[in-house]
Amino acid sequence: MGLLKRKRKRIFTIALSHYIHDVYSAFFAPVLPLLIEKLGLSYTSVGILQVLQRSPSFLMPFIGILAERVALRYFVIWSPAISAITMSMLGVVPNIWLLVLILVIMGSSSALYHVPAPVMLKQITTYRIGFATSMYMVAGELARTSGPMIILGTISLVSFGKTWILMFIGIAASVFLHYELRKIMVSHKVKKAPGINELMGTFKKYSGLFSILFFIIMLRAMVKTSLTTFLTIYLTENGRTLLLAGIGLTIVQAAGAAGTLLSGTLSDFIGRKKIIIITTILTPLFMYGFITNTGWLQTVFLIFTGFVVFASGPVIMALILNVSKSNHAFLNSLNMTINFAGGSLAALFIGTVSDFTGINNIFFYASLLAALAIPFTFFLPKDNK
Numbered sequence: 001m002g003l004l005k006r007k008r009k010r011i012f013t014i015a016l017s018h019y020i021h022d023v024y025s026a027f028f029a030p031v032l033p034l035l036i037e038k039l040g041l042s043y044t045s046v047g048i049l050q051v052l053q054r055s056p057s058f059l060m061p062f063i064g065i066l067a068e069r070v071a072l073r074y075f076v077i078w079s080p081a082i083s084a085i086t087m088s089m090l091g092v093v094p095n096i097w098l099l100v101l102i103l104v105i106m107g108s109s110s111a112l113y114h115v116p117a118p119v120m121l122k123q124i125t126t127y128r129i130g131f132a133t134s135m136y137m138v139a140g141e142l143a144r145t146s147g148p149m150i151i152l153g154t155i156s157l158v159s160f161g162k163t164w165i166l167m168f169i170g171i172a173a174s175v176f177l178h179y180e181l182r183k184i185m186v187s188h189k190v191k192k193a194p195g196i197n198e199l200m201g202t203f204k205k206y207s208g209l210f211s212i213l214f215f216i217i218m219l220r221a222m223v224k225t226s227l228t229t230f231l232t233i234y235l236t237e238n239g240r241t242l243l244l245a246g247i248g249l250t251i252v253q254a255a256g257a258a259g260t261l262l263s264g265t266l267s268d269f270i271g272r273k274k275i276i277i278i279t280t281i282l283t284p285l286f287m288y289g290f291i292t293n294t295g296w297l298q299t300v301f302l303i304f305t306g307f308v309v310f311a312s313g314p315v316i317m318a319l320i321l322n323v324s325k326s327n328h329a330f331l332n333s334l335n336m337t338i339n340f341a342g343g344s345l346a347a348l349f350i351g352t353v354s355d356f357t358g359i360n361n362i363f364f365y366a367s368l369l370a371a372l373a374i375p376f377t378f379f380l381p382k383d384n385k
Contacts, residue, residue, distance in 0.1 A: 011132050013180045014120055015139035020080040020173040021113050022140045024087040025106060026147025026253070027163075028053075029229050030246045031090055033236050034160055039096050043233070043359070047351020050229060053103035054344035056111040076120060077177045079113035082106075084170020091155070091163035111340070115333045118317060120181070133321070134264025137314040141257035144228070145250055152246040202330060209323065212379050213316060214338050219373035220280065221342035222350070222366040223287050224309050227252045227302075229347050234359050248302065255303045256310030264314035272319040277377040279308040279315075280370075287367040291360070313339075323381065 035041060041049075086106045093099045121132045154163050226234075231252060235245035259279075267275045286308060289301035320335050346366075354362045 010181075011121065011135055013177070014076070014117060015135045017076055017080060017113075017173075017177050017181065018117060018136055019139040019143045020170060020177075021083050021110070022143035023147045023150065024080070024083040024166075024170055025110060026144040027087045027090055027151040028103070030148035030152055030232055030242075030249055031155070031160070032229075032232055033242055033245070034155075035090070035093075035099070036233070039093075039099065041096070043230075043351040043354040044348075045096070045351070046229070046233075047348040049100065049103055050225075050347030050351070051344040052100055053107040054340045054347075055104065056108040059111060073116060073120065073181055075112040076117045077181055078174050079109045080177065081171045081174035082109040083113075084167045084173075088164045088167035088170075090151075091160040111336075114336050118321070118332050131265050131268065133314040133318045134261050137264065137310075137317070138257050138261040141253055141260045141310055145253035145257055148232075148246045148249045148253070152243060156243075203334075206320075206323070206331060206334075209320075209381060210334055210338070212376050213335070215376045216276070216280065216312075216373045217316070217338050218342040218345065219376075220283060220309065220312070220370050221339075221346040222369040223283055223305065225343050225346035226287075226350060226363055226366045227306065227309065229343075230350055230354070230359065230362075234363060237359050251299065251302055252306035255306030259307035259309075259311035260314055263311035264318055267315045267318060271382075272315045272322070273377070273380045273382060275315045276312050276319075276380060277374075279311045280373050280377045282308045283373075284367045284371040287363070287370065291363045291367070319380075 032041075032046060036046070083106055086102045086109070089102055090099075093102060118133065118136060121136055150166070151163060154166060158165065228249075231249050232242070232245040235248050236242060240248070263275050263279070283305065286301050286305040290298055290305050293301060317332070317335060320331055350362050350366065353365065357365075
């Protein structure tokens, strides 16, 4: 096999690992109406659960430091199995405390996966990093697209209490990934690992960039979290069945997968900054169209919103990988920390406010907050595509 074909195979294999991992993490949102009924959860409780699930993400900078020192490829390989085991058990949790334990384990698995995986892409990709990150990100979006249908389809076939049968697919996938990815190094050599002073210097060097990204990601997370975590609740509260709500979530994720695929590749040619500015402007506009329309027009705006709200993900990742010359794992960990923290705080805010104002109003507030991200995009540095 030629070098180029071997690199492409590895890119698609890492993308496959992302799909397997994230398809199980996509099980939580579509079954929320069932968990709310079974365990008596409030909207605030749902927000707190999201914070607890994402809490391990705050350790990502430390995982990034570790990734510069030792090979963490085995977390990429075996995290899908851990996620499969935990999230397949959602149907049998008897109380909220066991649910918390499952979500924290899942969050830890996610944190340990998402730091080294993109860096593995960087190690095997010498050009067109936008294409590689798009393949990686679109795999995650396809997972979140198919995940709701997989879990809801399983529930309709065997009942909510028997979703544990799905774990064996994830375990088998990790065995396959072990043989395919075990030789890919995340860090070059341990003896060349950077010290704390070097990492702090890297942090200071790019602190301005990450300060801007912090506000952009946190504010956009209001719309993204509304659609990914609370959409099924929103739709069922407005008279849709759980199946139709699950289809709505699938539509969002499918549109997000398309946006993820096109945006990263397109940014290779027209620039990262332009893509981020355009998608940030369009996100609140399309979200407002979704909440103020009904019928087929509402579906159209849902598709548009899903497309643009996810499109910036691979572009921001490519921007960071492009502007940085070293310590990629550490810088990527900072990016992932902001993303996961943004989703956590957005979920807590949306859940808490929904208990007081209703789920319909919070979707409107989310679109207003997302609009505040627009000015920050113009302060992003120019990139070399």
